[in-house]
Amino acid sequence: MIKIFTLLSLMVMMPMQLTSTNYNYSYYGESVHSAPGMTFAAYLDAQSLGVSLSSPEDLVVYEDQIYVVDSTTNALIIIDEEFSLVGEYLTFELSDEYEDYLTSEGSTDFSDITIDSPYGIDVKETGIYICDTGNFRVVKLNHDLEVLGVYGDMDDKTFDEIEFEPKKITVDSSERMYVVAKNVYEGIMEINYDGEFNRFTGVNPILLTPFEIFSRSLMTEAQLAQLQLFLPTEYTNVAIDEKSFIYATSKTSENNTDNPIQLINPKGVDVIKRNGYFPPKGDIHFVLGSNNYVIDGPSELIDISSTHNGIYTVLDQKRSRLFTYDREGNLLYINGDEGSQSDKFSEGVAIDYFGDDLLILDRGTKTIVIYQLTEFGAYVNQAIAYHDEGEFEKAAEIWEEVVKINSNYEIAFNGIGKLLLRQEKYEEAMEYFKLGHDTYYYSKAFKGYRNEILERNFGLILGSIVFITCGVIGLKIYSTYKKGGSILYDD
Amino acid sequence: MMTKLKKIYNDYIKFPKYVLLHPFDGFEEFKRYKKGKLSVAVVFIVLFAFFRIFQFQYEGFIINENNPLMLNSLQEIFSVLLLIVLFTVGNWSVTTLMEGKGTYKEILMVTGYALFPIVIIGFPSVILSNLLTLEEIAFYELLMALAFVSTGWMLFMGILNIHAYGLAKTLLAFIATVISMLVMMFLGLLFFDLIQQFISFVVAIYEEISLR
Numbered sequence: 001m002i003k004i005f006t007l008l009s010l011m012v013m014m015p016m017q018l019t020s021t022n023y024n025y026s027y028y029g030e031s032v033h034s035a036p037g038m039t040f041a042a043y044l045d046a047q048s049l050g051v052s053l054s055s056p057e058d059l060v061v062y063e064d065q066i067y068v069v070d071s072t073t074n075a076l077i078i079i080d081e082e083f084s085l086v087g088e089y090l091t092f093e094l095s096d097e098y099e100d101y102l103t104s105e106g107s108t109d110f111s112d113i114t115i116d117s118p119y120g121i122d123v124k125e126t127g128i129y130i131c132d133t134g135n136f137r138v139v140k141l142n143h144d145l146e147v148l149g150v151y152g153d154m155d156d157k158t159f160d161e162i163e164f165e166p167k168k169i170t171v172d173s174s175e176r177m178y179v180v181a182k183n184v185y186e187g188i189m190e191i192n193y194d195g196e197f198n199r200f201t202g203v204n205p206i207l208l209t210p211f212e213i214f215s216r217s218l219m220t221e222a223q224l225a226q227l228q229l230f231l232p233t234e235y236t237n238v239a240i241d242e243k244s245f246i247y248a249t250s251k252t253s254e255n256n257t258d259n260p261i262q263l264i265n266p267k268g269v270d271v272i273k274r275n276g277y278f279p280p281k282g283d284i285h286f287v288l289g290s291n292n293y294v295i296d297g298p299s300e301l302i303d304i305s306s307t308h309n310g311i312y313t314v315l316d317q318k319r320s321r322l323f324t325y326d327r328e329g330n331l332l333y334i335n336g337d338e339g340s341q342s343d344k345f346s347e348g349v350a351i352d353y354f355g356d357d358l359l360i361l362d363r364g365t366k367t368i369v370i371y372q373l374t375e376f377g378a379y380v381n382q383a384i385a386y387h388d389e390g391e392f393e394k395a396a397e398i399w400e401e402v403v404k405i406n407s408n409y410e411i412a413f414n415g416i417g418k419l420l421l422r423q424e425k426y427e428e429a430m431e432y433f434k435l436g437h438d439t440y441y442y443s444k445a446f447k448g449y450r451n452e453i454l455e456r457n458f459g460l461i462l463g464s465i466v467f468i469t470c471g472v473i474g475l476k477i478y479s480t481y482k483k484g485g486s487i488l489y490d491d
Numbered sequence: 492m493m494t495k496l497k498k499i500y501n502d503y504i505k506f507p508k509y510v511l512l513h514p515f516d517g518f519e520e521f522k523r524y525k526k527g528k529l530s531v532a533v534v535f536i537v538l539f540a541f542f543r544i545f546q547f548q549y550e551g552f553i554i555n556e557n558n559p560l561m562l563n564s565l566q567e568i569f570s571v572l573l574l575i576v577l578f579t580v581g582n583w584s585v586t587t588l589m590e591g592k593g594t595y596k597e598i599l600m601v602t603g604y605a606l607f608p609i610v611i612i613g614f615p616s617v618i619l620s621n622l623l624t625l626e627e628i629a630f631y632e633l634l635m636a637l638a639f640v641s642t643g644w645m646l647f648m649g650i651l652n653i654h655a656y657g658l659a660k661t662l663l664a665f666i667a668t669v670i671s672m673l674v675m676m677f678l679g680l681l682f683f684d685l686i687q688q689f690i691s692f693v694v695a696i697y698e699e700i701s702l703r
Binding site for chain 1: 552553554558622624625626
């Protein structure tokens with residue numbers, strides 16, 4: 001009976017499993033089958049929440065609450081940890097402090113504030129920050145949803161010509177706001193806690209080929225003006241981690257598709273590690289050029305969210321895929337399926353980690369899709385966590401489990417190899433690093449192995465060297481004597 | 492037996508080494524006293540093709556980025572063959588116009604002899620690369636660079652000597668050779684493309700008629 005039941009359920013399950021193939025990239029850049037790292041768990045939509053969602057734009061998680069902004073209903077929606085609605089807010093009263101401030105500025109207008117097409121939100125201990133894009137300002141609320149400040153005047157010559165249209169925002173521990181604004185190519189705007197523009201950080205460099213530099217050097221001013229502007233690529237999103245490092249995603253430029261993900265340190269320098277088999281940039285292989293049958297071009301990364309141990313996930317809006325990387329830049333797993341069914345998403349706009357689960361906000365179907373780690377994904381994350389804490393043995397044990405689930409997973413072999421290297425089992429370690437294509441650690445293991453062999457055979461090697469040298473000299477002397485010469489006198 | 496071994500040593504190691512280190516005297520003997528042998532040159536070319544396969548497969552893991560599944564021996568052999576044929580034919584056709592004294596056989600022989608450093612340094616280096624760590628791999632790269640530079644040197648001096656050219660004229664001859672190689676490749680592609688079009692045209696006509 002159980003057998004028949006299993007068979008029948010397999011007949012239903014197998015095609016479902018096979019329609020969506022989970023893949024990862026091998027060292028040689030082939031796409032190989034992989035166990036899924038995350039899988040669909042639940043979804044929330046307007047009906048289950050009891051609000052009207054028409055074009056949700058951004059989502060952020062703060063202390064078991066989910067904050068969503070909608071750019072058509074102009075609402076801030078708060079959802080609690082049970083995934084039920086806390087409230088939908090359209091107008092915000094002024095706080096006493098802000099009223100005092102306005103009075104001191106000589107203003108008498110204390111009417112409530114509304115937001116117009118908000119595109120971004122971030123929530124921190126210090127307050128709720130909303131990109132009030134339609135009103136060209138950033139609105140800061142406290143956790144009672146009273147207005148603490150409104151920041152719209154940016155004192156920079158960039159905004160002499162264009163309006164300040166904030167799209168995405170993130171805030172660090174010292175209340176500095178980092179804003180991605182529309183049509184601003186200088187970088188991410190850093191705004192002080194009092195709303196004063198500070199500087200641009202994390203400028204996206206453009207790379208010119210030697211030929212371009214040469215041809216531009218020959219052109220006249222008039223010709224240069226006629227050329228298409230070489231604009232640095234625009235940032236698409238920012239998220240801050242606990243160390244005040246900014247994870248940023250940007251559109252890829254035509255001549256540089258390798259740095260759509262950046263980790264910007266407080267100095268404004270990109271410090272992300274690209275030690276994986278390929279630089280973290282979403283899909284590695286894609287069709288180039290216009291094509292009517294498949295989606296072409298590189299991944300269009302639209303949001304980024306980091307979780308513990310430096311693991312971060314990016315969302316590719318173009319193909320509706322989620323790429324999860326570790327701190328070193330290894331591609332851990334790829335997830336997500338394009339579609340309009342409830343467990344898929346078609347136009348993801350924002351992601352954020354909710355504990356270990358991942359929330360994906362879909363503008364197309366107006367849902368929040370919740371993905372949870374599979375056994376495989378949980379193992380991988382756990383192994384990385386152990387590795388970070390220096391518990392190599394525990395990490396290696398888990399990597400072995402990972403390999404059992406997914407033997408195509410080359411990173412796991414490196415994890416096992418590192419333990420063997422520490423245990424000075426060099427030969428085995430070499431074998432594992434070879435499987436994981438880690439030349440750096442392979443070299444270390446090989447060095448140990450070579451020393452081992454040299455030590456074991458030291459007598460033999462030294463002996464043979466002495467023997468051969470003596471033999472050669474002896475032969476030489478012998479042949480000299482035989483010819484009737486003398487070794488003492490040079491003749 | 493001993494004399495035979497000695498002869499092989501002389502032909503394959505000693506004389507090429509002499510030519511490498513004393514290019515003017517060496518190529519003088521090479522050309523005037525017919526010390527160069529076509530068989531030796533062919534063996535070096537074959538060994539070079541084999542070296543490419545050997546390097547693809549057995550280069551040390553630390554430096555080897557090749558996917559072992561992508562090894563195609565025939566492709567390696569043909570690419571070496573194509574390169575040699577293109578170079579020799581290109582050089583011959585250019586130097587005949589530029590009053591070069593060398594014959595086609597001599598050009599082929601010089602090309603073969605020029606591969607001597609790669610063959611003689613390359614094989615041991617590839618074996619050595621398996622015994623090096625990441626920090627020491629620079630030695631391997633140095634050796635390979637040395638091999639390729641001396642091959643270039645030998646080819647240059649060889650062409651200079653067998654055609655009895657000066658320095659400037661040799662450089663000119665090399666540039667012209669590269670251009671003629673490109674022209675030949677272009678013509679080859681054009682020819683294949685036209686043949687392909689013609690065949691598909693004939694096939695289309697045949698199908699039209701047979702279906703009618």
